[in-house]
Amino acid sequence: MSQHFLRAECVIEYLVDHAARPVLCSLAPCGMTSVPTCIKGKLMTNLFQAVGHTNLGETVYSVISAQLIKGGLRPGDRLRIRDIAAQMGTSVTPVRDALLRLVQDRGLVFQNARDIRVPHISADEYLEIRMIRVELEGLAAAQAAQRADEADIDRLLLLVNENEEAIKAGDFARGTETNQLFHFELARVAKAPELLEILTRLWIRMGPIISEVYEQGGRSMIEHHYHIVQAIKDRNPRAARSAMREDIESAGELILRLRTQDRTLGVSSGKTVPHALAGTPRRSKKTA
Numbered sequence: 001m002s003q004h005f006l007r008a009e010c011v012i013e014y015l016v017d018h019a020a021r022p023v024l025c026s027l028a029p030c031g032m033t034s035v036p037t038c039i040k041g042k043l044m045t046n047l048f049q050a051v052g053h054t055n056l057g058e059t060v061y062s063v064i065s066a067q068l069i070k071g072g073l074r075p076g077d078r079l080r081i082r083d084i085a086a087q088m089g090t091s092v093t094p095v096r097d098a099l100l101r102l103v104q105d106r107g108l109v110f111q112n113a114r115d116i117r118v119p120h121i122s123a124d125e126y127l128e129i130r131m132i133r134v135e136l137e138g139l140a141a142a143q144a145a146q147r148a149d150e151a152d153i154d155r156l157l158l159l160v161n162e163n164e165e166a167i168k169a170g171d172f173a174r175g176t177e178t179n180q181l182f183h184f185e186l187a188r189v190a191k192a193p194e195l196l197e198i199l200t201r202l203w204i205r206m207g208p209i210i211s212e213v214y215e216q217g218g219r220s221m222i223e224h225h226y227h228i229v230q231a232i233k234d235r236n237p238r239a240a241r242s243a244m245r246e247d248i249e250s251a252g253e254l255i256l257r258l259r260t261q262d263r264t265l266g267v268s269s270g271k272t273v274p275h276a277l278a279g280t281p282r283r284s285k286k287t288a
Contacts, residue, residue: 056090061098063088068107068118069203071176071211075120079108107204118208123256126209129202130252134245136199137183141228141244142237143190152189153233159185160225167222172215175222179214180207182225186244189232209255217254224250 064084067073085095099116102108109119121129144152159182166175180203187196214221224247231239 056094057097060084060088060090060094061101064098064102065105065107065200065204068102068205069200069207070180071173071207071214073118074208074211075118077208078115078117080116102204105201105204121205121209126252126255129206130248133199133202133206134248136195136202137186137248138241138244140187140190140192140195140199141232141240143192144186145232145235145237145240147191148189148232153229156182156185156189156229156232160222160229163222163225164219167219173211176207176211176214179210179221182222186228210251213251213255213258216258217251220254221251 064079073079079099081092081095081099085092088095099108103110107118108116110116148156159178163175163178163182166172166178183203184196184199187193187199210221224243227243228240228247231237231243
């Protein structure tokens with residue numbers, strides 16, 4: 001077991017005994033273009049619903065990781081063990097265990113003894129993840145073009161249409177989630193469960209980043225999805241792979257343009273924020 005993991009476990013044990021603040025505060029560096037106002041101390045609720053009592057650790061991990069993947073959590077968001085446990089109706093133990101796993105997955109990071117949050121990643125980290133996604137999701141699209149049936153194509157088109165409607169309605173939370181579902185559905189259509197598992201771990205880190213820029217991106221975030229589906233309908237693996245590359249790289253340029261400051265996307269993973277933070281709450285109410 002690594003020293004980092006042992007340190008994280010000790011920190012979480014401390015937090016279990018001492019944490020008493022709201023579960024989430026949306027935090028981001030002041031002045032960023034995606035943060036229209038600076039509002040501190042807000043409570044973000046209803047991200048984590050009550051769960052049953054069968055295999056709690058796995059269930060809690062799945063719920064929290066799903067929020068990361070679909071962009072319900074954003075870089076800088078803070079999580080508090082006791083309040084997550086209260087929302088889910090569990091003890092603190094499965095929440096603690098889930099957070100430990102997410103630290104290992106690099107989906108969460110510790111800033112200090114009272115501070116667990118979704119990390120910002122460096123530009124170099126992002127570019128590496130993007131490169132891997134281009135290869136793996138390109139493979140998924142190519143295999144989907146070879147293996148899709150009519151029902152598969154209909155599901156993909158339905159997701160594209162739902163995404164379009166969400167963007168038109170200004171429901172960018174739903175748009176972000178539907179975007180993620182489209183990418184994962186391609187791996188399912190490709191009948192590649194091992195590939196989907198790998199992509200899931202990558203999207204634990206990518207989901208919050210995509211969520212930050214989705215509103216600014218608008219339709220540009222999904223326009224290549226039509227090309228991907230058409231290539232699949234045409235049974236053209238090469239075109240499907242190429243369209244996926246264009247989708248990921250075009251969104252990546254937007255991410256880099258909007259978020260890059262001195263070669264970082266905010267704060268590099270695992271490092272303390274070097275400047276003042278503020279945040280814009282989502283689905284929030286004032287704390288006491």
